[in-house]
Amino acid sequence: MRAEALALAAAEGDEYESLLAAASVLRDRSKGKVVTFSPKIFVPLTNLCRDFCGYCTFRKAPDEPGAKTMTIDEVLRVVGQGKALGCTEVLFSLGDKPEAIYPEMKDFLAREGYQRTLSYLYEACRAVLEETELLPHSNPGVMGKADLQRLKEVNVSMGLMLENISDRLMLAGGPHFNAPDKKPAVRLRTMEEAGKLRIPFTTGILIGIGETWEERIDSLFAIRELHQRYGHIQEVIVQNFRAKPDIPMRDHPNASYDDMLKTIALARLIFGGNMNIQAPPNLTPEKYELYLNAGINDWGGVSPLTPDFINPEAPWPALQTLKQKSAEAGFDLKARLPIYPEFIAQAEKFLHPSLFSYVERLGDAGGLVKGGGPLGSMPSIHCSDSSAI
Secondary structure, eight states, rough: OOOHHHHHHOOOOOHHHHHHHHHHHHHHHHOOOTEEEEEEEEEEEEOOOOOOTTTSSOOOOOSSOOOOOOHHHHHHHHHHHHHHOOOOOEEEEEOOOOGGOHHHHHHHHHHTTTTTTHHHHHHHHHHHHHHHEEEEEEEEESSHHHHHHHHHTSSSSSEEOBBOGGGGGGGGSSSTTTTTTOOOOHHHHHHHHHTTTTTOOEEEEEEEEOOOHHHHHHHHHHHHHHHHOOOEEEEEEEEOOOOOTTSTTTSOOOOHHHHHHHHHHHHHHHHOOSSSSOOOOOGSTTTTTGGGGGOOOOEEEESSSSOOOTTTTOOOOOOHHHHHHHTTTTOOOEEEEEOOHHHHHHHHHHSSSSGGHHHHOOOOTTTTBGGGGGGGGGEEEEEEEEOOO
């Protein structure tokens, strides 16, 4: 299968079109003509981080403009605003172990009564659950078994991007140089521990950062191998690198659109029809709807309130526009929870018992957002040509 995937990566012309078509057919057989998204509030709990990735604009040092660690009150305030708009997911993103290198973070945590950022994250998630009844999904970076186990009590799902399996990208001049938490073996270990603990997990790859097609495909197979062993991967993201003026990789070319389509199609063929494959629409604003040609069935988290703090230059599409473009391509846009329906159906296996009632309160009989979430108040869209792509 790996050799076949490598051969398909070189597809051009008619072979390239056949690759996309095969991925679309495979998706349709399992997922039909529904494409989902998660209405979310993006909460950047802290943008301090001990890693220095060549493509990151999120991380800050304490003395840089924009450096910020949110208080619990600030978290609850923005989550309350998102709840009023119909959001159901609270996505916590934060830097990896900032207290390991920044005394300022240690001081903040001490003032709040904590020693570690992951302990503070737990408290933020608990407060969101109890005060707002919305569903946390945390992406806090590399974690060990004990932290994963504790965070499972207050998160319906969690995530960690593998990005790439290649150690080569950690060498001097590479995108992961001076980023100890991007070591592939360490990230795979976190993902494996999540599997052992039966945590519904989101992961994926970042393309266009200097990797080869072989490294890209090997990364997808590494994720597939973990899922085959533990069955806990609920979603695989294919995300494209975008150059920005204030990053070390500012002169690096963006991932090409054809590379995105080809990688999405290969991911669909590698993982099969049942896996949820996602690509972010805001990172290709001019023609993201064509990702449906390559086999995606999910747009990821889209917020009607908060920006994408990881890619602040790339605003989310308006939900009405996302719905319209999906409909024009022949797809019905539906709002989902941060835990996918197939994992809700196995809640006794994958969900901490204390979270059952929260999911039941927000989910409908099919495991999607009750009442449609933000889409529930939107008019229906009828297209003159709603045939499949």
